[in-house]
Amino acid sequence: MTRRPTAWHTATVVDVRPETPTAKRLDLDVPTWPGNDAGAHLDLRLTAPDGYQASRSYSIASSGDGTRVVLAVDEVPDGEVSPFLVHDLRVGDEIEVHGPLGAFFVWMPPADDDPRPVQLIAGGSGVVPLYAMARAHAVAGDASEFRLLYSVRTPDDVFFRDEIAALAESGAVDLDLVFTRSSPPEASFPPGRLTAERLRDAVVPAAHNPRVYVCGPTPFVEAVSRWLLDAGHRPGDIRTERFGGS
Amino acid sequence: MSFITRGFSGRRAERDPRLPPGQTLVGDWPVLSAGPTPEIDADEWEFVVRTENGDHRWKTAQLQALGMEDITVDIHCVTHWTKLDMPWRGVSLDRIFDEVETAHDFVMAHSYGGYTTNVPLEDLLDGKSWIAFEADGEPLTPEHGGPARLLVPHLYFWKSAKWVRGLVTMPDDDPGFWEQNGYHLHGDPWQEERYW
Numbered sequence: 279m280t281r282r283p284t285a286w287h288t289a290t291v292v293d294v295r296p297e298t299p300t301a302k303r304l305d306l307d308v309p310t311w312p313g314n315d316a317g318a319h320l321d322l323r324l325t326a327p328d329g330y331q332a333s334r335s336y337s338i339a340s341s342g343d344g345t346r347v348v349l350a351v352d353e354v355p356d357g358e359v360s361p362f363l364v365h366d367l368r369v370g371d372e373i374e375v376h377g378p379l380g381a382f383f384v385w386m387p388p389a390d391d392d393p394r395p396v397q398l399i400a401g402g403s404g405v406v407p408l409y410a411m412a413r414a415h416a417v418a419g420d421a422s423e424f425r426l427l428y429s430v431r432t433p434d435d436v437f438f439r440d441e442i443a444a445l446a447e448s449g450a451v452d453l454d455l456v457f458t459r460s461s462p463p464e465a466s467f468p469p470g471r472l473t474a475e476r477l478r479d480a481v482v483p484a485a486h487n488p489r490v491y492v493c494g495p496t497p498f499v500e501a502v503s504r505w506l507l508d509a510g511h512r513p514g515d516i517r518t519e520r521f522g523g524s
Numbered sequence: 525m526s527f528i529t530r531g532f533s534g535r536r537a538e539r540d541p542r543l544p545p546g547q548t549l550v551g552d553w554p555v556l557s558a559g560p561t562p563e564i565d566a567d568e569w570e571f572v573v574r575t576e577n578g579d580h581r582w583k584t585a586q587l588q589a590l591g592m593e594d595i596t597v598d599i600h601c602v603t604h605w606t607k608l609d610m611p612w613r614g615v616s617l618d619r620i621f622d623e624v625e626t627a628h629d630f631v632m633a634h635s636y637g638g639y640t641t642n643v644p645l646e647d648l649l650d651g652k653s654w655i656a657f658e659a660d661g662e663p664l665t666p667e668h669g670g671p672a673r674l675l676v677p678h679l680y681f682w683k684s685a686k687w688v689r690g691l692v693t694m695p696d697d698d699p700g701f702w703e704q705n706g707y708h709l710h711g712d713p714w715q716e717e718r719y720w
Contacts, residue, residue, distance in 0.1 A: 284706070284719050284720055288527075321546075321604070321718075323526070323546075324529040324532045324534070325526045325527060325528050325529050325532065326528065326529070326532050326533045326534045327528050327533070330533075330534045330536060330539070331526065331545075331546065332532075332534055332548065333546045333548075333604050334548075334604060335603050335604060358534060358535040358536075358548070362531070362532055366531045366532070367531075368530075371529070371530050371531075372527065372529070372530075373529055374526060374527075376719075379706055379719060380705065380706050381704070381705040381706045382558055382705040382706070383558070496554070496555045496667070500555075500561060500667055503559070503560035503561065504560070504561075506560070507560055513559055513560050513562065513637060513638075514559070514638065516559050516560050517558060517559060518557055518558060518559055518560065520554070520555055520556060520557070
């Protein structure tokens, strides 16, 4: 595996648009970016005029060798960095980013002779690194089976809604959306939390030896990984990432 | 080299001098794990130190009989949060290494679930680390590493291996799991030794 060098970079905001009612998508131009694997994250640093700095980690929604880096930032109420990014950041602003980070919670296209099914399981904004993996899979056109199980409050809260719908429509990814608060009329289930049974029905069976990536809030990740173990998935095949804090 | 971010002033009150650079104070206790939380039977739990001279083994009661200490320390996670004045209870690595002879200068901590992290012995001895059984006055919960975790509070918290099952001494500072996956070999928060 080649390691991409990790360093501080200057990023220029080239696009800001609403992602959900509480989140913004940020497109950054980072001329010195070495590219990143799907699922990687970065540290983002803001500096006040008096030298005060605040840093946070964000998953990267984009992947590959390009210098365009896409983030999707959900506002944490009473947070310090995310409210600034969601409300105050404008096209043309410059910020510092450090990365790419993380060599474990990443997906790379397998060698041609070794496709392996992949099950992605997202809770809320935890879909960001998993969307990067799904898109990388579609771009690579590899033969791995890909499924995404995505638990989200309402249809309006779906991150990368059009992109994920297109991935599902093209057949690159099997999509299963679980709406916990309100579901669209065409949904086949009433709104409600993900359960062990629904998870077991939706995911690639353990017998097919999938690699499973889980990302979301800690209680979600804890519950999902316990259900996966109960359903026969091996601990070493389950990779988790959690978010929390401000 | 940093530059000012247009429009950013921050929401700090006054910055606590106990916060290392790039860290933010939290009141809760976030969880960070690379995989599922392993289920460990506390009655079956055993701690092993393996050196070039052989194995030393302790069951929970034997290890705790070496001397449980109450300590209050600050913990610093590489994901930018710091928790101050956190009470812990555990056995000092000094007590454990009183019973162990080794010429090696480094250890690899091994956890249930297969994760490893490397630490120089000098970062573990002289009152710098513990095998912790309690935090915040309660037994460690599984997602926070229970029944026992390594506690090395002066290094970033991934060094404080959850679900610890043993230490293997080694002559060189070989990288552990996290250190092979992007994190710094040493991990001093005051030097911001976060990543490769």
